Each structure stands twice: as structure tokens, then as C-alpha cells.
């Protein structure tokens with residue numbers, strides 16, 4: 001797909017970084033260029049691809065909000081009328097050849113196209129992220145980057161980082177405890193951050209969301225995963241969507257006073273009440289790597305009126321590096 005943004009990289013990144021620094025709390029002041037350089041050093045550099053979630057497929061769907069959602073928030077996404085949504089499913093990491101049959105992260109990123117506004121989000125297949133602050137994320141990337149001489153991560157550096165930052169290991173433990181996902185369509189996707197939902201009277205209810213597949217999740221045995229090979233997820237999704245049965249419930253766990261709202265490595269307690277904000281139905285999937293997702297960076301700070309960010313430092317810290325990655329891939333000749 002062609003785009004008319006010939007050299008958007010630097011200017012775009014600079015504007016986004018300036019905006020993010022206005023909104024970001026003091027702890028979110030990691031240089032976004034250094035952050036993306038570190039992604040490239042740790043995971044490899046693949047021109048034209050997203051520096052995270054590189055291997056993916058663009059889809060389109062429709063969201064219908066519920067009465068429970070309308071009681072919690074004035075957001076136009078919850079009007080009850082069908083809202084068009086652009087969806088990108090992807091495999092975690094910066095490698096566009098990442099295997100589909102590994103116990104690793106899958107993503108579901110969304111753009112709700114609302115009257116006069118958008119809602120962007122990137123959700124992951126784990127209830128927690130792998131770092132609590134942007135500084136910890138950067139330190140982690142720097143610890144796992146291959147040593148220039150051995151071309152491998154230095155095990156002592158990795159161990160020292162892990163010992164000092166045990167909460168960064170929670171996500172890997174979660175993936176190890178789960179089967180290889182059978183499909184992009186049969187997996188839970190968590191928002192991981194808290195967001196505030198504001199009603200017509202101005203009351204704000206914080207919560208963390210999960211997209212749960214209608215009909216439940218589905219995993220593969222180790223033998224099945226091996227037999228599927230490294231490239232089955234996009235075609236599997238096309239087949240399931242053509243058969244008309246891919247949908248997710250958008251569920252919100254409601255926080256209670258005292259719950260931790262500023263940490264992407266701390267889920268809300270399991271017993272918190274869950275309400276269904278509506279249903280997302282996937283209607284079509286791009287036939288190949290093209291599609292309108294290419295020019296979108298799913299910056300989760302782009303929110304509709306009626307939904308507000310929490311003070312989680314990882315949330316505001318995503319905006320600027322996403323713009324840097326987007327600028328680089330578009331000016332390199334975007335691949336998907």
C-alpha cells in the first residue's frame with residue numbers, strides 16, 4: 001500500500017514527544033529515540049516493520065456498546081449503534097518472521113472510528129506487562145541486548161537485571177503456563193492499564209479491561225502446535241471470520257477504593273465485579289499484508305471523551321516511542 005508521508009519520521013516523532021512530555025508524569029521521561037534504538041538492538045532491526053508487533057494482519061469489525069457501558073461512561077463508542085473498528089492482530093516482538101506456534105505474546109490493537117473522534121488501544125494476551133515503568137523497560141532492553149562480541153545476551157547482565165526486577169518476569173511465567181494459542185480469535189486480550197470511565201454526572205469509575213472471545217479460549221497441545229508450523233494464524237483468522245464466528249466481549253473489571261491503578265504489572269484482584277461494555281465482531285480480514293492499519297500506531301493515549309487515562313507511567317510513556325517507530329517504518333517503506 002502506498003502512503004503519501006514521504007519523510008514523516010523526525011518531525012512526527014518530535015511533535016509526539018513534545019505532546020507526550022506535556023502529559024507524562026515525571027517518571028515517564030525516557031528518550032523515545034533511545035527506547036526504539038534499544039528495541040532494535042535487543043530484537044533486531046527490520047526495515048518497514050513495527051518495532052513491536054511486527055508480524056500481523058489487518059482486519060475490520062463492528063462494536064456495539066451496552067446499556068451497562070452507557071451507565072458508566074458518556075463515550076460515544078457506547079451509544080448502542082454499531083461503530084466501525086479497525087483491528088490489527090499480531091505476534092509479539094519486532095521480528096516479522098516470529099513463529100506463530102510459540103508460547104509468546106499475541107496482540108489485538110483497535111481503532112474505534114467514532115463521530116468526530118477516535119479511540120486507539122493495543123491489548124495483549126497476558127494480564128500483565130513485562131515492565132512497570134519506562135525506565136525499567138529501557139533497562140530490561142539494554143540488559144537483554146546481544147553483546148557485540150559474542151552476539152548473545154550476557155547471562156550475568158540478564159541475571160542481575162532479573163534478580164533486581166522480579167516483577168518483570170511475571171509476564172514470561174504467564175506465557176509459559178499457557179498453551180500455544182490456537183487462533184488470534186480464541187484468546188483473551190488485556191488492556192493492562194487502568195482507565196477512568198466518566199458518566200454524565202462527572203463521576204469517574206476506574207477499571208481494567210479484557211476482551212474475551214465469545215465461545216471461550218482455545219489452545220494447542222505441544223504436538224498440535226508443532227504440526228501447525230510457524231505461519232498459520234492469519235489464514236486461520238480469515239477462515240474463522242469467513243465462517244462468521246469471531247467476536248469478543250469487551251469486559252471491564254471495576255476497581256474498588258484502594259486498588260492499585262498505576263501499574264501494568266499488577267492486575268486487579270480476581271473478585272472485582274466485571275461488566276460487559278459491549279461486543280466486538282470481526283467482519284473481514286485483509287487478504288495479504290496490506291490494509292489501512294499500516295498508517296496507524298495504536299497510541300493508547302488517544303481516547304474518546306468519557307474515557308480518561310490513569311496515572312500509570314507506562315501508559316503515557318507509550319505515545320512517543322510509538323510515533324518514533326511509526327515514523328521509521330513509514331519512511332523505510334512500510335510493509336504492513
Ligand code: HEM
Nearest residue numbers: 050051052053088107109122123129297317321322325326
Ligand atoms: C514504554 C513502554 C512501551 C514501549 C516503548 C512500546 C513500544 C511499542 C512500539 C514501538 C510499537 C509499534 C508502534 C508502531 O510502529 O506502530 C508497539 C506496539 C504495541 N504495543 Fe507497545 N510499547 C510499550 C508498552 C506497551 C504496553 C504496556 C502494552 C500493553 C498493553 C503494549 C502493547 C502493544 C501492542 C498491543 C502493540 C501492537 C500494536 C499494533 O498492532 O501495531 N505496549 N509498542
